[in-house]
Amino acid sequence: METRKAQQRQADQWREPHSKWPKTIPRAKGFDSTLALLNEGYRFLPRRFEALDSPIFRTRLMLKNVICMKGPEAARFIYEDPRLTRVGALPSTVLWLLQDEGSVQQMDASAHRHRKAMFIRMLVDDTTSMDRMAAIFRRRFLDRIPSWTWRKEVSLASEMEIVLFQTALDWTQTPIDPDSVGDDAALMADMVSRAGHFGPRTFTTLLRRSHLEKRLRRVFSDIRSGRIALMPGSPMAVIANHRDKHGHLLSPEVATVELINLLRPIVAVARFIVFAALYLHQHPDWRERLREKDSERLTDFVEEVRRISPFFPFVGARAQSAFEWNGYSLAKGQWLLLDLYGSCHDPLRFERPGQFEPERRLRHEPCDYSFIPQGAGAYATGHRCPGEQATVRLMMEAVDILCRSIDYEVPIQTLTVSLRHIPAGPRDGFRINQIRWRDSD
Template sequence: MQTIPRDSSLDSTLDVVREGFPFIWNRVRGLHSDIFQIRLMGQRAICLHGPEAAQLFYEPARFVRTGAVPRRIQTTLMGQDAVQTKDGNEHRCRKDAFMSLMTPQSRQTLMQQLAREWQAAAEHWTGQQQIVLFNEVLEVLCRAACAWANVPLPEKDARHRAQDFWAMVDAFGGAGPRHWRGKRARTRTEDWIEGVIKKIRKGKLHVAADSPAHVMAGLRDADGDLLSARMAAIELINVVRPIVAIATYITFAAVALHEYPAYKGLLRTASDDYTEYFVQEVRRDFPFAPFLGARVREDFTWRGCDFKKGTLVLLDVYGLNHDPRLWPEPNVFWPDRFRNRPISPYDFIPQGGGHYSGHRCAGEWITIEALKQAVTFLNDGITYDVPAQDLRYDLTRMPTLPASGFLMRHVRITGQPA
């Protein structure tokens, strides 16, 4: 039996907080091993890195998600007992509902809503001296996501609802005030969306068949029972909130356009595929999910290492995107690396890996399409000045953003949004 290398810390909880995104990756390099063990909040955990480990992590027979997501993340980011924490048939019922919203037709409707919102936002920005792109994009995405989901969003509420969706995401690696802000935002949002679900169920609010609100209001568990209105609300929020969170990647994309202006021309003149390489590189280079957690379903041995039932296992996401064995010069922003590079379900996992029937992100196609649209809009739809500002982002903060949120001045409309 092989012994799994052990991190020297008695308990690594503080190191995770101190090091943030590269915590696992730092140790993979230090211990020269893609697998090692730590103690985390007093319990033994195994950290995994690399495509083979990702393949193992996504074998449903090996791991469960029940009990893997800390309560503090459920009470802020994703909601309690949501799809992310389910296994087997319970997971399948819920995941099927999410995936039913991802048809080409449905995604196209969302992109049309987004195009309208970009246009309206650009008109508004032209009257402003300066805007903070991240805050503006939160609102663009929130309005479009609610319209697409058939969730009524009164004009006066758009800004604070968008901020609440973001506060839930922003809380995932936070403690103290950031965590409490996220919790309050979640309670407010769940109350609001539960009201929407109840109205739909009572026939007081008519929503389009197959719209996200309709699908989630009618969601049943594996026994065929209708989910409680609260639970249905939590899953409907799991559609809208992550769309709002794409603001992070859009802001990073704006940073990339600004810092590597040579790509602006290439995006205009090269094939459509180039926009895809560009947004894939945004998803690779810029951080969002640090790592993912699951628990061992039954004892097994992998590569001579013992995995005991119930052990917490963390899969490195950030490090996989920066491993030179997979990505030459990983710290260089270089979209062309995606040209002719086959991507497996396990070697590029910014939004989780494996197949969509498993826990891989339901909204990956939406994310890529929304990002492509945003990049085209920022490059061709408007021009703007970028004043001096602090664009650095802090890898010890999860999630992270450019410090300034990306300031833009003197926005002018130059073309039609995508």
């Protein structure tokens, strides 16, 4: 009953007011909250929503005015309202690490939909392509295990980054020197891990990215000149041959950016896989349950991992013009943040949100604006991540192998996950040892 009352109270706060005057947005304490965000990490937004008893508040980050939001209404607004743009919604270093200029995420309206359709064809519509990605990942993972069996111990995080990068290269048909795979896999992982930080290591990662981009631009030039032949329909061929809404081929620079926007997120799935392994360790009863092949139960487990695990804490947008939304007045250029982590841990939407309970049987549907670990809304018309289905598929394959193909031990290590660190993960990367093949049942 109390939860329903709280949900109704929050819904009432989003409704249009009867007064002709705009509603006042509560302001967080302090002149600027940048240091507080760096210190509190994922808890920064939820703590202020709770303290102000409001699903919306105003503060400053990096001396810039920002309005922070949470909840289904806010998710629908941020992901689907055409009056918003992603341009200018990220700090420059984060943009260069995760998206870069000219990428699909930095486009709006028809140009965004046209470019995004390319990704949707590869990652959503082409189920055969997704089957191929899953099969490649499974083969690469299983091929890696023999070397684990004679090693003293392995870091699952590092190993998954290599396996996933090899999967991404095979699936996209990206020709990269095998000798550079380890370094390039680490670079892809560093692009994600450095996104929440500033300093010399971040700029070193940006420099390494620029070197990789130079190599990939040469690859696209060789493809178009006929020096490199690709399998028709492969992601590399799709990007190389994609034409914008005006009929022009993507420049080698933009094609390279979009290729990296396929490679990097696939490697980033390693973080979810490590969290899955952590929850298998913490809930050994689920490890036993998943040893029986059951795709529904496996999906339940994986989706709960996505809900509860701290990945990216929030997503940004900017108002392209001045307008009023739900009774709140927004200025042109207003910076907005949607709390992804807090929304997936909202006690008004999920009972016992801090508890790992795969029995919730979560499924992300286009009409669901509460379960938003990788965004909200429809793939085709909004900014929801089109790689979400691939993430779930790869996680399911990994969990299946960890439960049904191998046995291993988890040595003493620090498995705590600091919510101050963005993006978060087990401190020691989840090390395993005594790895051996499971006896066939």
